[in-house]
Amino acid sequence: MKTVHLLVFLGLILLNACTREPLQIAQATDYQSYLATEPSPKTYSLEVDQTFWQERLGSDPGDEIAMIKLAQIFAAQFKQSGQLEHILFSDSLYQQVLALQSSPSSGIYQALAQNAITQHQFQQAKIYAEKALAIGERKAASTLVLVDVALELGNDYQANALLNSFANQNSFAHLVRQSKLSDHRGDLDTSIKLMEKGLDRIKGNKALYCWSLSNLGDMYGHAGRIEDAYAAYLAVLKTDPTYDYALKGIAWIALSHDGNYAEAKRIIQVLQQRKHMPEADLWLAEIAEMEGEPETKQACLQRFVQSVNLPGYKTMYHKYLAEVYAEDLGAVDKSMAIAQEEIASRPTPQSYDLYAWSLLLSGQPEKALEITRDFVQDRTSEPDAMYHTGMIYLANRQLDQAESFLKEAAESAFELGPARAASIRSTLEEI
Secondary structure: OHHHHHHHHHHHHHHHHHHOOOOOOOOHHHHHHHHOOOOOHHHHHHHHHHHHHHHHHHHOOOOHHHHHHHHHHHHHHHHHHOOHHHHHHHHHHHHHHHHHOOOOOHHHHHHHHHHHHHOOOHHHHHHHHHHHHHHOOOHHHHHHHHHHHHHHOOOHHHHHHHHHOOOOOOOHHHHHHHHHHHHHOOOHHHHHHHHHHHHHHOOOOHHHHHHHHHHHHHHHHHOOOHHHHHHHHHHHHHHOOOOHHHHHHHHHHHHHHOOOHHHHHHHHHHHHHHOOOOHHHHHHHHHHHHOOOHHHHHHHHHHHHHHHOOOOOHHHHHHHHHHHHHHOOOOHHHHHHHHHHHHHHOOOHHHHHHHHHHHHHOOOHHHHHHHHHHHOOOOOOOHHHHHHHHHHHHHOOOHHHHHHHHHHHHOOHHHHOHHHHHHHHHHHHHO
16 A cells, blocks of 8 residues: 555656646846846947047048048947948948058958858958958968858868868867857857856956856757756856846846746846837747737747848858748848858858758648758758657658657757747657
């Protein structure tokens, strides 16, 4: 009789373990003080510097130093504000400097390459980086920019070869690029170790420390180490209370792990007040879907499309724009066009995955499967690609393959978000 009681007791424990709500990690008391909406001191400092250098340039229109300083300031302001005109001003000033120089400097081409990467103009970035390297000065810096371009273009072989050409394999700049290369290869554990190693080298540099640790927070999240991710974001905010990227990471934890949609929405809306952040509307759309508010979801998606569908800006959001067109707005032709642009710009597995997904949603499952097998499968471990591949196999009635890829995607539920994770679970139950 005691044995029966024990078995019933153990059964109740197991049932409770399977049905209880996930541990709430994001606690408002931890980060409430960082949600103050006062302008960042960094923003004020940039504005002061901008005024100084603009006055100097006004008194001497040919002052190259003033142009370069202003170009740097506008590039930094873009990261703060998200306003497209800032990065465009930066580009125009660098181009003016090039026009004035009898012998172009590699530093200007390096800066133009970095701006082009920011704008997802990767082929143009490659041209600038190669010009910088050909000049010969500051060769190591030019090579590192070329590594960045190679990684963005999916040319991991070239990136690896360039990294191997460095004598110092343990510098911060080298380690963070090695980390990204390992991530591209699907080795997240090694990627995390390399980033942690890099972090140890720059703890005295506030800006690099916050950048590295916030990126580590993202990596921990992808690895399922959500508490470590949360701790990393809080450590960043303790170092720099105005580092909004860390708050964005906390908002995603509240949304995708905790299922605390009200809190996620609150953080996102504060961030929207501080910066032009189109992706916030995608998050708000997902929250609306989870809360059963289809009209609110559509309004958020329409607002997102309107805010990014501008020349010189939409390339930064091509992936998301294509998915919204195909999945939510019934404009698969527009999604297809974006995917083809992406393939022309950077023929990575992710670009081909976007094309295959558009083909599937346009009613061409066989063609989608052909593209996936040739250019996506076994070439990337990105969760979105795993999900798309599974659904493409399902549409072609190859259930074993579909189940395999969807189960792999389900392991990245935190990264995919609650709506997609729920869709995967539902699909797997039906197979």
